[in-house]
Amino acid sequence: MSGNDSGSPTTDSTTTTAVTADDNRKPPPSSSDEDFFSSASVASSSSSDENPPPPPPKIPISWPSDGILSRDWVMDLMTAFDWGSRNLPPSEFPSILPVQVFDSLILSASKILHKEPNCVRIDSGSGADSRVVVVGDVHGQLHDVIFLLRDAGFPADDRVFVFNGDYVDRGAWGLETFLLLLAWKVSMPNRVYLLRGNHESKYCTSVYGFEKEVLTKYGDKGKHAYRKCLGCFEGLPLASIIGEHVYTAHGGLFRSVATTPSKRSKGKKTRKIIVNPEASSLSLGSLEELSKARRSVLDPPWEGPNLIPGDVLWSDPSMSPGLSPNKERGIGLLWGPDCTEEFLKKFNLKLIIRSHEGPDAREKRSGLGGMDEGYTIDHVVESGKLITLFSAPDYPQFQATEERYKNKGSYIVLQPPHFDSPVFHSFEAITPRPKVRFL
Numbered sequence: 001m002s003g004n005d006s007g008s009p010t011t012d013s014t015t016t017t018a019v020t021a022d023d024n025r026k027p028p029p030s031s032s033d034e035d036f037f038s039s040a041s042v043a044s045s046s047s048s049d050e051n052p053p054p055p056p057p058k059i060p061i062s063w064p065s066d067g068i069l070s071r072d073w074v075m076d077l078m079t080a081f082d083w084g085s086r087n088l089p090p091s092e093f094p095s096i097l098p099v100q101v102f103d104s105l106i107l108s109a110s111k112i113l114h115k116e117p118n119c120v121r122i123d124s125g126s127g128a129d130s131r132v133v134v135v136g137d138v139h140g141q142l143h144d145v146i147f148l149l150r151d152a153g154f155p156a157d158d159r160v161f162v163f164n165g166d167y168v169d170r171g172a173w174g175l176e177t178f179l180l181l182l183a184w185k186v187s188m189p190n191r192v193y194l195l196r197g198n199h200e201s202k203y204c205t206s207v208y209g210f211e212k213e214v215l216t217k218y219g220d221k222g223k224h225a226y227r228k229c230l231g232c233f234e235g236l237p238l239a240s241i242i243g244e245h246v247y248t249a250h251g252g253l254f255r256s257v258a259t260t261p262s263k264r265s266k267g268k269k270t271r272k273i274i275v276n277p278e279a280s281s282l283s284l285g286s287l288e289e290l291s292k293a294r295r296s297v298l299d300p301p302w303e304g305p306n307l308i309p310g311d312v313l314w315s316d317p318s319m320s321p322g323l324s325p326n327k328e329r330g331i332g333l334l335w336g337p338d339c340t341e342e343f344l345k346k347f348n349l350k351l352i353i354r355s356h357e358g359p360d361a362r363e364k365r366s367g368l369g370g371m372d373e374g375y376t377i378d379h380v381v382e383s384g385k386l387i388t389l390f391s392a393p394d395y396p397q398f399q400a401t402e403e404r405y406k407n408k409g410s411y412i413v414l415q416p417p418h419f420d421s422p423v424f425h426s427f428e429a430i431t432p433r434p435k436v437r438f439l
Contacts, residue, residue, distance in 0.1 A: 093217035113235035136355035136389035140171025165197020165250035170396035196236035243419030254311035319367035374410025
């Protein structure tokens with residue numbers, strides 16, 4: 001069963017336009033559509049021609065002497081990024097965040113992220129005011145992320161945020177978006193959780209814009225900054241379990257990698273990994289297998305023994321029963337409602353929240369709802385539901401095509417006592433948003 005309920009939209013801003021883009025592992029015929037960064041590009045608000053720009057905030061941002069990021073420091077960083085995106089060309093980004101401060105932030109965040117397990121267990125608290133906010137793909141749309149944070153309420157002792165990956169690519173401010181969320185993570189490590197998306201990889205960022213963005217913004221330090229970002233991507237956890245009954249991951253479910261005993265010479269036993277790509281041999285994996293997967297790979301493999309990271313990041317739901325290879329993407333799986341029911345029941349879950357598919361992807365998928373409201377309810381089964389959540393309205397911001405959408409973004413609020421009844425908040429793109437001008 002599929003659906004697309006209207007939820008409880010909040011519409012404090014005006015929808016602009018969006019465009020199509022494929023999200024397959026296979027590279028597109030040309031990456032020229034993603035070439036919205038050049039040293040001559042100038043970002044400015046639509047009203048900047050009529051009015052002088054506002055005075056700059058406190059820039060450049062400096063690293064605190066004690067290394068502790070306060071809420072005020074993160075808010076100052078957010079203000080500086082917002083101002084810079086509207087008033088400075090991309091090449092002047094170091095005047096806002098010097099590379100030394102960038103290095104300190106990336107290092108601090110990486111230390112935290114690499115220590116977290118593949119599947120983080122999130123205790124949201126039991127207070128009446130406790131909330132967990134789940135966010136889908138944001139794809140470098142900084143100004144919509146700032147709106148979302150303000151609309152949902154910033155991270156706090158009684159408010160946890162879980163971001164479901166895809167922070168970069170296809171938007172002009174992937175670097176600012178990723179760094180802002182890292183700053184929140186460093187400031188409140190137990191209130192902010194950043195999961196990995198399929199775009200947090202070397203492959204995707206080299207094709208869909210993020211690498212070029214970083215090289216443009218940091219100039220001769222660009223390669224250094226890009227490598228640091230890639231290293232941080234490797235540390236992002238793959239999934240979360242919220243309040244015992246909610247599973248979140250960017251793509252979704254994953255296969256079991258069977259192990260069978262085999263013998264070495266002299267009778268010594270070892271474990272041999274058997275990987276059979278045939279659909280008939282596929283079965284759902286366990287949370288224990290997920291916990292043992294090796295996530296520290298820049299590009300999750302589509303063959304070999306370490307298939308679980310690729311499945312978690314790239315898989316999609318289907319209305320057809322069973323588990324099968326995702327031939328359209330060339331990596332990951334397709335899973336049906338029966339698999340959703342099996343996974344929920346086996347692990348005593350009530351809800352799966354995944355992301356990964358925007359309006360462009362959904363228009364090509366028969367039987368599944370569209371992404372006009374920023375979410376769809378894809379499977380409704382005896383044990384619970386499967387939801388796809390997408391938080392980038394008017395997606396993607398910049399691409400050279402005349403085909404455009406006007407989709408909303410959405411985020412989900414989970415509340416006590418069980419945190420398994422989603423409340424949807426749909427929102428439109430913030431306006432006016434800065435423009436990237438081409439020569």
